[in-house]
Amino acid sequence: MSTITLTINGQQVTVPAGSTILKAAEKLGVFIPTLCHHPQLTAVASCRICVVEVTFKGRKKLVPACMTGAQDGMEVETESAAVVESRRTILELLLANHPQDCLTCGQNGDCRLQDYAFRYNVPGAGFSGERHAYKIEDDNPFIIRDMNKCILCGRCVRMCAEIQGDGVIDFAHRGFNTKISTAMDLPLSKSECVFCGNCAAVCPVGALQEKGLRSSARTWEVKKVKTICPYCGTGCSIELNVKDGRVVGVTSCDGEVNGPALCVKGRFGYGFIHHPDRLTTPLIKKNGRFVEASWEETISLVAEKLTGIKNDHGPDALAVLSSARCTNEENYLLQKFTRAVLGTNNIDHCARL
Amino acid sequence: MTNSIDEIAGADFILAIGTNTTETHPVIALQVKKAVRQGAKLAVIDPRVTKLAELADYHLQLNPGTDCALLNGLANVIIAEELWDKDFVAHRTEDFASFRQWVSGYTPQYVERVTGIPADVIYKLAREYAGAENAAILYTMGLTQHISGTANVHAVANLAMLCGQVGKKHSGVNPLRGQNNVQGACDMGALPDVLTGYQKVTSDEVRAKFARAWKVDTLPASAGLTVGEMMAGTQKGCIKAMYIVGENPVLSDANAGDVKEALQKLDFLVVQDIFLTETARLADVVLPAASFAEKEGTFTNTERRVQKVRKAIAPMGRARADWEIICLLAGAMGYTMNYQSPAEIMDEIASLTPSYGGISHARLEKGSLQWPCPNKDHPGTPVLHKEKFVRGRGKFHRAEYIPPQELPDQEYPLLLCTGRRLYHYHTGTMTLRTGALEKYYPGEYLDVNPIDARKWKLTPGCRVRVISRRGEVELVVRITDTIPPGMVFTSFHFPEVPINNLTNPAQDPIAKIPELKVCSVRLELL
Amino acid sequence: MKNLAGKYKKIICVCSGGCTSSGSGKVLAGLQAAAAEKGLAGKVLVRPVGCHGFCQQGPIVTVEPEKIFYTRVTEADVPDILEALETNRPVERLLYVDPTSGKPVVTYDQIPFYSRQQKLVLEKCGCINPENIEDYLDQGGYKALKKVLSTMTPQEVVDEVKNSGLRGRGGAGFPTGIKWQGALSAKIKDKRYVICNADEGDPGAFMDRSVLEGDPHSVLEGMAICGFATGSHEGYIYVRAEYPLAIKRLKIAIAQAEEYGLLGDNILNSGFNFHIKIKAGAGAFVCGEGTALMASIEGSRGMPRFKTARSTEKGLWGKPTTLNNVETFANIPVIINKGSRWYSSIGTEKSTGTKIFSLTGKVVNTGLVEVPMGVTLRRIIFDIGGGIQNNKKFKAVQAGGPSGGCIPADYLDLPVDYDSLDEVGAMMGSGGLVVLDETTCMVDLARFFLKFTQQESCGKCTPCREGTKRMLEILTRICEGKGTPKDIDDLERLSRVISSTSLCGLGKSAPNPVLSTLKYFRSEYEAHINDKRCPAGVCSNLLVYTIDAAKCTGCGACARACPAGAISGEKKQPHAIDAGLCIKCGSCLQKCKFGAVVKK
Numbered sequence A: 001m002s003t004i005t006l007t008i009n010g011q012q013v014t015v016p017a018g019s020t021i022l023k024a025a026e027k028l029g030v031f032i033p034t035l036c037h038h039p040q041l042t043a044v045a046s047c048r049i050c051v052v053e054v055t056f057k058g059r060k061k062l063v064p065a066c067m068t069g070a071q072d073g074m075e076v077e078t079e080s081a082a083v084v085e086s087r088r089t090i091l092e093l094l095l096a097n098h099p100q101d102c103l104t105c106g107q108n109g110d111c112r113l114q115d116y117a118f119r120y121n122v123p124g125a126g127f128s129g130e131r132h133a134y135k136i137e138d139d140n141p142f143i144i145r146d147m148n149k150c151i152l153c154g155r156c157v158r159m160c161a162e163i164q165g166d167g168v169i170d171f172a173h174r175g176f177n178t179k180i181s182t183a184m185d186l187p188l189s190k191s192e193c194v195f196c197g198n199c200a201a202v203c204p205v206g207a208l209q210e211k212g213l214r215s216s217a218r219t220w221e222v223k224k225v226k227t228i229c230p231y232c233g234t235g236c237s238i239e240l241n242v243k244d245g246r247v248v249g250v251t252s253c254d255g256e257v258n259g260p261a262l263c264v265k266g267r268f269g270y271g272f273i274h275h276p277d278r279l280t281t282p283l284i285k286k287n288g289r290f291v292e293a294s295w296e297e298t299i300s301l302v303a304e305k306l307t308g309i310k311n312d313h314g315p316d317a318l319a320v321l322s323s324a325r326c327t328n329e330e331n332y333l334l335q336k337f338t339r340a341v342l343g344t345n346n347i348d349h350c351a352r353l
Numbered sequence B: 001m002t003n004s005i006d007e008i009a010g011a012d013f014i015l016a017i018g019t020n021t022t023e024t025h026p027v028i029a030l031q032v033k034k035a036v037r038q039g040a041k042l043a044v045i046d047p048r049v050t051k052l053a054e055l056a057d058y059h060l061q062l063n064p065g066t067d068c069a070l071l072n073g074l075a076n077v078i079i080a081e082e083l084w085d086k087d088f089v090a091h092r093t094e095d096f097a098s099f100r101q102w103v104s105g106y107t108p109q110y111v112e113r114v115t116g117i118p119a120d121v122i123y124k125l126a127r128e129y130a131g132a133e134n135a136a137i138l139y140t141m142g143l144t145q146h147i148s149g150t151a152n153v154h155a156v157a158n159l160a161m162l163c164g165q166v167g168k169k170h171s172g173v174n175p176l177r178g179q180n181n182v183q184g185a186c187d188m189g190a191l192p193d194v195l196t197g198y199q200k201v202t203s204d205e206v207r208a209k210f211a212r213a214w215k216v217d218t219l220p221a222s223a224g225l226t227v228g229e230m231m232a233g234t235q236k237g238c239i240k241a242m243y244i245v246g247e248n249p250v251l252s253d254a255n256a257g258d259v260k261e262a263l264q265k266l267d268f269l270v271v272q273d274i275f276l277t278e279t280a281r282l283a284d285v286v287l288p289a290a291s292f293a294e295k296e297g298t299f300t301n302t303e304r305r306v307q308k309v310r311k312a313i314a315p316m317g318r319a320r321a322d323w324e325i326i327c328l329l330a331g332a333m334g335y336t337m338n339y340q341s342p343a344e345i346m347d348e349i350a351s352l353t354p355s356y357g358g359i360s361h362a363r364l365e366k367g368s369l370q371w372p373c374p375n376k377d378h379p380g381t382p383v384l385h386k387e388k389f390v391r392g393r394g395k396f397h398r399a400e401y402i403p404p405q406e407l408p409d410q411e412y413p414l415l416l417c418t419g420r421r422l423y424h425y426h427t428g429t430m431t432l433r434t435g436a437l438e439k440y441y442p443g444e445y446l447d448v449n450p451i452d453a454r455k456w457k458l459t460p461g462c463r464v465r466v467i468s469r470r471g472e473v474e475l476v477v478r479i480t481d482t483i484p485p486g487m488v489f490t491s492f493h494f495p496e497v498p499i500n501n502l503t504n505p506a507q508d509p510i511a512k513i514p515e516l517k518v519c520s521v522r523l524e525l526l
Numbered sequence C: 001m002k003n004l005a006g007k008y009k010k011i012i013c014v015c016s017g018g019c020t021s022s023g024s025g026k027v028l029a030g031l032q033a034a035a036a037e038k039g040l041a042g043k044v045l046v047r048p049v050g051c052h053g054f055c056q057q058g059p060i061v062t063v064e065p066e067k068i069f070y071t072r073v074t075e076a077d078v079p080d081i082l083e084a085l086e087t088n089r090p091v092e093r094l095l096y097v098d099p100t101s102g103k104p105v106v107t108y109d110q111i112p113f114y115s116r117q118q119k120l121v122l123e124k125c126g127c128i129n130p131e132n133i134e135d136y137l138d139q140g141g142y143k144a145l146k147k148v149l150s151t152m153t154p155q156e157v158v159d160e161v162k163n164s165g166l167r168g169r170g171g172a173g174f175p176t177g178i179k180w181q182g183a184l185s186a187k188i189k190d191k192r193y194v195i196c197n198a199d200e201g202d203p204g205a206f207m208d209r210s211v212l213e214g215d216p217h218s219v220l221e222g223m224a225i226c227g228f229a230t231g232s233h234e235g236y237i238y239v240r241a242e243y244p245l246a247i248k249r250l251k252i253a254i255a256q257a258e259e260y261g262l263l264g265d266n267i268l269n270s271g272f273n274f275h276i277k278i279k280a281g282a283g284a285f286v287c288g289e290g291t292a293l294m295a296s297i298e299g300s301r302g303m304p305r306f307k308t309a310r311s312t313e314k315g316l317w318g319k320p321t322t323l324n325n326v327e328t329f330a331n332i333p334v335i336i337n338k339g340s341r342w343y344s345s346i347g348t349e350k351s352t353g354t355k356i357f358s359l360t361g362k363v364v365n366t367g368l369v370e371v372p373m374g375v376t377l378r379r380i381i382f383d384i385g386g387g388i389q390n391n392k393k394f395k396a397v398q399a400g401g402p403s404g405g406c407i408p409a410d411y412l413d414l415p416v417d418y419d420s421l422d423e424v425g426a427m428m429g430s431g432g433l434v435v436l437d438e439t440t441c442m443v444d445l446a447r448f449f450l451k452f453t454q455q456e457s458c459g460k461c462t463p464c465r466e467g468t469k470r471m472l473e474i475l476t477r478i479c480e481g482k483g484t485p486k487d488i489d490d491l492e493r494l495s496r497v498i499s500s501t502s503l504c505g506l507g508k509s510a511p512n513p514v515l516s517t518l519k520y521f522r523s524e525y526e527a528h529i530n531d532k533r534c535p536a537g538v539c540s541n542l543l544v545y546t547i548d549a550a551k552c553t554g555c556g557a558c559a560r561a562c563p564a565g566a567i568s569g570e571k572k573q574p575h576a577i578d579a580g581l582c583i584k585c586g587s588c589l590q591k592c593k594f595g596a597v598v599k600k
């Protein structure tokens, strides 16, 4: 494969032909901020925060690093005066039309706008003037949609079209009134939306927030544990967000099966874990009513009963149903138990349902 | 699945049979939609107008339960028009001659009469499937939950082999499994006739190997009972005690009314679950289990991918992981199961199961593995049957069409089909307790075609009693033309709508799958 | 007028362009009916033609072969016009009156507005019937296509266009031959497209419309030649949906050309196929931008896309695509017929040929003007345009529409070509020239253009969407007298960032009206900000109305006219205006017969 050698901030780097400046910078560990760019979505180069100053064939100009191809002999400056002025101005412009309610925003701490404002020392809106005053959409149990916080990076639009494949949302109107909208600007709950939440997963700011998760924990309070979704047989990877020993939400990570995508059950169906109906103690039915019991008492009762029936009626008077929702290890142990301890092959599960 | 999920997007032709993929496997559906966006042809065989059907180039709205005839009809055309993959058939399969002969009876004209699909559509579809470079077949319960389920699956396999669409990328025969570890439960031998990795209990050699490893003298040699047989055995009194782990047959099984009655006859019932399910309520002893978030282990998905499950939080109250409970119980019955962790159990599985031979928790930490993975250097197997089938040559099975056991008649004039909804899962024990899903989709409906609605004088939102020969439920009517005339549809997610009190327990004789997709009912306006 | 369509003694041409609303339809119908009635059918041809360009004087009727030029014709003039044919004495009251001499002018070649133009592209506009291919053929139409198909190779055509020096008339001025070469040499061969950009979104511009309405075949011929030269068999014309007449005439023209074997399969038995489809625009200015236009044809929202390859490599549906402007295509037959050498002798070295301008604003003669590249602004505005209306002072000319800039009086002798305009901070754009006199406020003017670009910004990229909004707000503040000195710094910084970081040409050029006015008229900004004064007396918030007590007779007319009740005074005593109540509507100024109300 042919390669290309360019200079970034005075350092030479060689990358495969066809690489973007952003890729080349990544290789060198040089930071370039991005908002609209997402590795799994097509590039659009619309937010312009990633502009870098390029000198090529004697001409100097600002180009978006996320889509501009690296060329042999290119000289790139990622933090020149013009670049920094542009980035600061773009941030000031975004903040000038963005609620300044970071203190109570659920996305606080996991927001690119915040991170870049800090990095480029932009304390707030650089300009006064009109701001959007859209109604916050809060009529569904999954996603809070606050278009006042939207920076129009279009990631959600591309996510819904390119990965979710549903194209529920798109850009509407023009100029300052440009807005991400469903057909006829209906709320998501009245649209074709299936609440996979994949759009919320890629929103770099707080415009699309997972309702449960963002209202119950600050972003830095959660520990993320990567595991597998408990629902269908697809086997999507999910991250359980844990705070104080409780699962407060699910986020997607880059799963081997699912990439960044999940469905509504996987992303929003975690509430059962801490539901008050969960069984927390062994129960023994006495006179038709369940009473709480200790593990010792319960296990010896079960052992005694099963042994008794086995002795009286033979092992094939016993039967076991295993579970398609238990782990492999547990299914293995249960069939081992059935065969080696109970002495029967009467084991099955609901594979057929 | 013979192939992997991410290969679907690369197929040129997708044949989706009896699968409402966008609702039951939403993330797999993304691959199908991607394929369509990239120009693949999609054919959907389904009596209902699902979202997938709306995307399809061909939507074959066949008479329910006639899939096998349709598939055979396709094979018939492909053979008659000499479109089959002669090389593949010659080198990789057997019994083609007899297949050719019996399938010749499935002429498009005959199949049209049975399925209601016009002969010219059958011709067209057959030619497209046979002509595709890479054609993938997807199916789920819509194909299997019939008394002819096994024949249906054989018919699918016959078709794929006929066109050489197995053993290579972006093709294959791909059942999409409904529950997250149903594949794993099968792999682990939670079945009456096989031990792990589908090793037969009837094989002396196999049993000897396991007996040695498990340090027991003997293991039972004859196949045990399936769920349905267990319930029947209970009714007859030969089964005296049951130990049910993480299942809710009172709601999920066909003719659930009988299941409940059967379980009540037991001398002793132990249920181990995370909730006090409808089944657990019948138990003598209930053991509180940990949820997936509270334990370590592995799940195997529908594409045979073994992935790591990680413990995020401690079990609720005094609940314990299922594996710990089983160890306790075994110990109390005089058999020591002494494992420090699920990782250790997996090592034992690997030592006894050739297809899991190379799998360990340590390896899975770095990334998942698709079985067969026979040794610790093996990278796993994304595509099955590449050079040869497990049994050597692929066998063409005789897959004769048998009509559903119970079809509408004067007394029960409508056909009831059951399935799942996007927002819920299985018997609802989890999804009805999330604080979100049940708020958005709080109750169930009976989907009725407008023509039938007119006929039975139903209005949107009215309540009806749905009655079959076995039971009845009450439901709210939703009128929609996504359901063909003559059919009504609902799900089995809601305990207040125990629809499986109505369904027909008649089973496929081989796979023992009940015919949940077809039974006949009548409606009474309330 | 070279040809009289054979047998006719006289041809009466009635302009039937987009301004048919001004009554030319009735004139045409009236003339046709009356001529028939008079039994002139075989002798006199009444012909609907395209725009004559001198729209201010419309509806216009010309009589050939005498070149008689009638202005502001109405239905009532029909009998006199026909009568004059027989008497051979033109209807005097309909003749154009030279504003300097005050004398009537009989023929159009004596009118300076026409005599100082050079019409290559507009030559046939105004004398052929655009809905009749025969007229076009009579005038040598499709000869260039025949020549190309029968005697030239694609490379030879491309070379000829390269040598002509033709540059794109859509605004950017990219050399057309080089563009075509790109498409001809593109790697992808299976499918290629030609697109004609007829989206013409600049406010006030209508040269493309005139060409399409007056001479549609010249564009079709240019496109077909381009198709042959670049190996393409499929063309699109992306027309503004607001141009229904252009669309109608294009449809007729395409159908006729197909019927004559000049479009479609196997054109003129050469084996070359070329089909043209019309696509009505989505009604947004930004859809004229190449990538947005292609997105719109593909069925997506008309939003520009960042290009990683030239459109001639990867354009419409990822295939090599040659996109040119209407006027660019209309130049092609001329170049092929007359040769690149002849063509390149017109204009300047780096900007060859002619350019059509739409001359509007405070100039005496408004309309379409075609002149060789390199003529001076003075010639266009004063010689052809007849100078400034009402003897006011020339202040500046805004060139290039919303993406262009203002050129002050110092540069009146600037030759008008791509590079000179760029140098002074304006641009050719699509050829709009808005003449401004001393009563124009330059801050207000900049605000007007920013308002347009802000509304038309597609909303995709941050600097354009958010930045133009803030610039507009700052300009509005300044006009309202609420500006601060920091505002000028902010305007300059925003301009710098928007023009250097925006994704497409709309954003990149959006600050131009502000930058050029800041450059040449900075003092006006400062007067607004520091002195709270609008030197041109336009910004209403900054005006003060007072009554000159010396002139006031106390008639009370102003007080009665004032809707705000801000004027008081005893009868026959000098009145006074309460500045706090005054809403600056100017009613009093209009009402006062004695010139006592003063606006400052």
Ligand SMILES: Cc1cc2nc3c(=O)[nH]c(=O)nc-3n(C[C@H](O)[C@H](O)[C@H](O)COP(=O)(O)O)c2cc1C
Pocket (backbone or CB within 6 Å): C167, C168, C169, C170, C171, C172, C173, C174, C176, C197, C198, C199, C200, C201, C202, C285, C286, C287, C288, C289, C290, C291, C323, C324, C325, C326, C328, C329, C430, C504, C505, C506
């Ligand atoms: C915002 C914007 C609007 C434009 N509108 C037009 C238009 O209406 N007509 C046009 O011919 N070119 C327009 N252009 C220029 C086109 O992008 C393109 O350069 C031109 O059509 C190429 O043709 P040419 O080389 O013949 O000029 C516009 C450019 C921008 C940035």
Ligand code: SF4
Pocket (backbone or CB within 6 Å): A159, A160, A164, A166, A167, A168, A169, A188, A192, A193, A194, A195, A196, A197, A198, A199, A200
């Ligand atoms: S939740 Fe899913 S379907 Fe709905 S808009 Fe977002 S990405 Fe699209």
Ligand code: SF4
Pocket (backbone or CB within 6 Å): C286, C303, C304, C456, C457, C458, C459, C460, C461, C462, C464, C465, C502, C503, C504, C505, C506, C507, C508
């Ligand atoms: S510069 Fe303006 S019009 Fe062009 S892409 Fe950006 S927002 Fe859209």
